[in-house]
Amino acid sequence: MQRIGIIGVGEIGRAIVTGLHHEGRAASEVFLSPRGARPAAELSAQYEDVEVCADNQEVADRSEIVILAMRREHRHEALARVHVGSDKVVVNLRAGVGNDDLRQVLGTDAPLVRAIPLPTIRERRSVTVVYPSHPDVDAFFERLGGALPVADEDSFNVLSALTGTLTTHYAYLDTLTAWAADHGIAPNDADRYVRGLFQGVGRSLGDKNRSLDQLAADHETPNGNNERVRGTWFDAANAKALTNVLDGLLADLSPPKSR
Numbered sequence: 438m439q440r441i442g443i444i445g446v447g448e449i450g451r452a453i454v455t456g457l458h459h460e461g462r463a464a465s466e467v468f469l470s471p472r473g474a475r476p477a478a479e480l481s482a483q484y485e486d487v488e489v490c491a492d493n494q495e496v497a498d499r500s501e502i503v504i505l506a507m508r509r510e511h512r513h514e515a516l517a518r519v520h521v522g523s524d525k526v527v528v529n530l531r532a533g534v535g536n537d538d539l540r541q542v543l544g545t546d547a548p549l550v551r552a553i554p555l556p557t558i559r560e561r562r563s564v565t566v567v568y569p570s571h572p573d574v575d576a577f578f579e580r581l582g583g584a585l586p587v588a589d590e591d592s593f594n595v596l597s598a599l600t601g602t603l604t605t606h607y608a609y610l611d612t613l614t615a616w617a618a619d620h621g622i623a624p625n626d627a628d629r630y631v632r633g634l635f636q637g638v639g640r641s642l643g644d645k646n647r648s649l650d651q652l653a654a655d656h657e658t659p660n661g662n663n664e665r666v667r668g669t670w671f672d673a674a675n676a677k678a679l680t681n682v683l684d685g686l687l688a689d690l691s692p693p694k695s696r
């Protein structure tokens with residue numbers, strides 16, 4: 438039985454608890470902060486091994502792995518009076534909060550690990566980037582779809598910046614759907630078709646034997662429609678705009694010393 442604490446039960450905290458129970462109960466006891474109250478209450482009603490604590494200190498006291506899943510701006514308020522013993526491991530999910538910063542806020546000698554779980558962790562499908570590698574934390578995320586330890590915090594920030602592209606992908610699909618609807622396709626049909634098209638793309642990504650370049654080439658007929666869209670819309674200027682915004686994200690995520 439691993440004792441897992443989660444301080445900040447919002448979107449990602451809920452996804453982690455759901456993932457721990459996906460397709461059978463995980464060998465864990467879970468201790469939740471009283472905030473957010475509603476998802477915490479729902480999860481404890483749903484799973485018998487999930488308990489809501491009286492305060493954040495109780496979460497830290499009762500857990501071996503303490504996951505910090507509140508938003509960046511709430512870290513001081515959430516952790517100001519919380520003492521975390523050096524026998525615990527703290528897992529920090531907050532984008533842009535480095536381990537040095539967190540150690541100052543927490544004032545603990547406990548090992549600190551940064552992690553980027555994705556919403557698909559709820560189905561144990563998220564490969565979670567971690568830094569630094571820690572055997573207990575790596576094993577925890579392995580159970581939830583996979584752990585990807587990286588060598589240093591700069592590498593962690595690069596992958597963290599990539600995570601920021603996720604909702605653009607959904608917005609892109611929404612734009613395609615709206616375009617089809619504008620051209621007379623029933624919105625439900627457009628939605629169904631676009632989802633099916635890109636679920637197929639998702640499945641192709643599971644084929645590790647083909648590089649991303651190769652997958653693009655395999656789906657493209659010379660002078661065909663795919664080549665036309667890629668070459669005229671996702672042109673060099675568009676690709677450059679994308680890398681520019683990623684550079685900006687990375688600069689904001691990196692602590693000043695490494696800029």
Ligand SMILES: NC(=O)C1=CN([C@@H]2O[C@H](COP(=O)(O)OP(=O)(O)OC[C@H]3O[C@@H](n4cnc5c(N)ncnc54)[C@H](OP(=O)(O)O)[C@@H]3O)[C@@H](O)[C@H]2O)C=CC1
Nearest residue numbers: 445446447448449472473506507508509511515530531532
């Ligand atoms: N969503 C995602 O896909 C990912 C998010 N992250 C990171 O995880 C963190 C949480 O994100 P997300 O789940 O989306 O955010 P949410 O806003 O959904 O959840 C944050 C939770 O923190 C709670 N909270 C606020 N103040 C406190 C406090 N003082 N003590 C305890 N809990 C508190 C909030 O409770 P209340 O509702 O009561 O205010 C809320 O339930 C962020 O830092 C984000 O960068 C990392 C990877 C992926």
